[in-house]
Amino acid sequence: MDLSYILNELGEERQNYYNAVAPPILQTSNFACKTVADMRYMLQHEPEVHLYTRGNNPTVTILEKKVAALEGAEHAIAFGSGIAAVSAAVLSQVNAGDHIVCVRKPYTWTNALMQRFLPRFGVDVTMVDGTDTINYSNAIKPNTRLLYMESPNSYTFELQDIAAVVAVAKQNNCTTIIDNSYASPLHQNPLQFGVDLVLHSCTKYIGGHSDVMGGIVCGTREMINKIFEREFMTLGAVMSPHDAWLLIRGLRTLPVRMERIAASTRKVVSCLEQHPKVDKVYFPFSPAHPQYALAMRQMRNNSGQFTITLKTDNINQVEAFCDSLQHFLMAASWGGHESLIFPIAASYTEGALKPNLPLNLVRFYVGLEDPDYLIKDLEQALEHIKT
Numbered sequence: 160m161d162l163s164y165i166l167n168e169l170g171e172e173r174q175n176y177y178n179a180v181a182p183p184i185l186q187t188s189n190f191a192c193k194t195v196a197d198m199r200y201m202l203q204h205e206p207e208v209h210l211y212t213r214g215n216n217p218t219v220t221i222l223e224k225k226v227a228a229l230e231g232a233e234h235a236i237a238f239g240s241g242i243a244a245v246s247a248a249v250l251s252q253v254n255a256g257d258h259i260v261c262v263r264k265p266y267t268w269t270n271a272l273m274q275r276f277l278p279r280f281g282v283d284v285t286m287v288d289g290t291d292t293i294n295y296s297n298a299i300k301p302n303t304r305l306l307y308m309e310s311p312n313s314y315t316f317e318l319q320d321i322a323a324v325v326a327v328a329k330q331n332n333c334t335t336i337i338d339n340s341y342a343s344p345l346h347q348n349p350l351q352f353g354v355d356l357v358l359h360s361c362t363k364y365i366g367g368h369s370d371v372m373g374g375i376v377c378g379t380r381e382m383i384n385k386i387f388e389r390e391f392m393t394l395g396a397v398m399s400p401h402d403a404w405l406l407i408r409g410l411r412t413l414p415v416r417m418e419r420i421a422a423s424t425r426k427v428v429s430c431l432e433q434h435p436k437v438d439k440v441y442f443p444f445s446p447a448h449p450q451y452a453l454a455m456r457q458m459r460n461n462s463g464q465f466t467i468t469l470k471t472d473n474i475n476q477v478e479a480f481c482d483s484l485q486h487f488l489m490a491a492s493w494g495g496h497e498s499l500i501f502p503i504a505a506s507y508t509e510g511a512l513k514p515n516l517p518l519n520l521v522r523f524y525v526g527l528e529d530p531d532y533l534i535k536d537l538e539q540a541l542e543h544i545k546t
C-alpha cells in the first residue's frame with residue numbers, strides 16, 4: 160500500500176459526511192438502533208459495528224486503520240495513552256504463574272509495570288541486557304510466555320536484534336511485543352521480523368505537536384480482537400474521538416516531520432561528537448556506535464532522540480549547561496515540534512540514592528527548528544562546562 164494512500168485516503172469515507180476533507184469528530188458515547196433485530200445484530204458483531212464509544216468510535220477507527228496499515232498489520236486498537244497500550248498488550252499475554260523476559264531500562268512506566276505491578280499478580284519478570292540476544296535465551300524458564308522489547312530503549316538507545324529475539328521466542332513457544340515508539344511506524348516495522356504485537360505511544364511522533372495523548376497496539380485480527388474483548392473493554396483506557404482526530408491530523412505530516420527531524424538530528428549529533436566538552440554521545444546511527452550495523456539493518460532511519468554525557472562530574476556545571484539553553488525546552492516526552500532536554504540530574508536530590516544513570520547524562524530530542532539555530536544554542540551553553 161502506498162504511504163500517500165494510507166495517510167490521505169485509507170479509512171476515510173468522505174461520501175458519508177458531506178465529502179468533508181477532514182473527518183468528523185463523532186463526539187458521541189452511543190449509537191442508536193431502529194429495531195430489536197438491529198440491536199441484536201450490533202451486540203453480536205462488536206467490534207465490527209459501532210455500538211458504544213468505549214468499544215469503538217468511527218473517528219478512532221480511521222486512526223486505527225491507518226496505523227495498522229503503516230505497520231503492515233491486519234488490525235490495531237487505540238488507547239487513551241501509550242502506557243495503557245503497553246499494559247493492555249502485556250496483560251493480554253500472561254496469567255498468574257507466568258514469566259516474562261523484558262529488556263532492561265525500558266520506558267519508566269513499563270519498568271514499573273514489569274518490576275512493581277505484575278509481581279503483585281503472580282507474574283514474574285526477568286530484566287535483561289538486550290544488546291546480546293543470548294541474555295534473552297539464558298533467561299527463559301519453563302513458564303516463560305512473553306519476550307518484551309523496546310528497540311532502541313529509553314535514555315541509552317540500545318538496540319535489540321529483533322529477528323534474533325523473535326527466533327528465540329518461536330523456539331520456546333513465547334509471544335513477542337515491541338514498543339516501537341522511538342522509530343515511529345515509518346522508520347521500523349517489527350512485524351516484518353515476526354514480532355506478534357507492535358505498539359506506539361501516539362503522544363510522541365504520531366501526534367507530533369505536544370498537544371494530545373494516545374497509544375495503539377497493532378497485530379493480527381485475532382490477537383487484537385482478544386485484547387478488545389478482555390483488557391480493552393475491562394480496563395477502559397479509551398481514546399476520545401477528538402484525540403483520534405488530532406492524531407489523524409498528525410499522521411498527515413508524519414513523513415515530512417520525520418525526514419526533517421532525522422536530518423537535523425544527524426547534524427546536531429555530529430557537531431556534539433566533535434565538541435571537547437562532550438564526553439559521549441549515545442546515538443545508534445553514528446558509524447562509531449557498536450550497534451550501527453544492526454541499526455542500519457533493522458531500521459530505515461534515525462529519529463530525533465539521543466543522549467550525551469558531559470565532560471564533567473560536577474553537577475553544578477551540568478545544571479548550568481541545562482539552565483542556560485535558550486531554545487531547548489526542559490520537559491518530559493518528545494516527538495513534538497519543539498526541541499527538548501531531559502537531564503538525569505533532575506531525578507536526583509542531594510543525599511538521596513543516586514539514579515541508575517550517570518548525573519552528567521542529558522537526553523535530547525531534536526524537533527522542527529533550524530538545526531543551526533539549535534547548534535548555536537548548544538555551543539553557548541557548553542561554555543559552562545569547565546574541563
Ligand SMILES: *Cc1c(COP(=O)(O)O)cnc(C)c1O
Pocket residue numbers: 240241242243245266309313338340341360361362363372373374492
Ligand atoms: C512516552 C512513552 C511511553 C508512554 O506513552 P504515554 O503516551 O506517555 O503514556 C511508552 N513507551 C515509550 C518508549 C515512551 O517514550
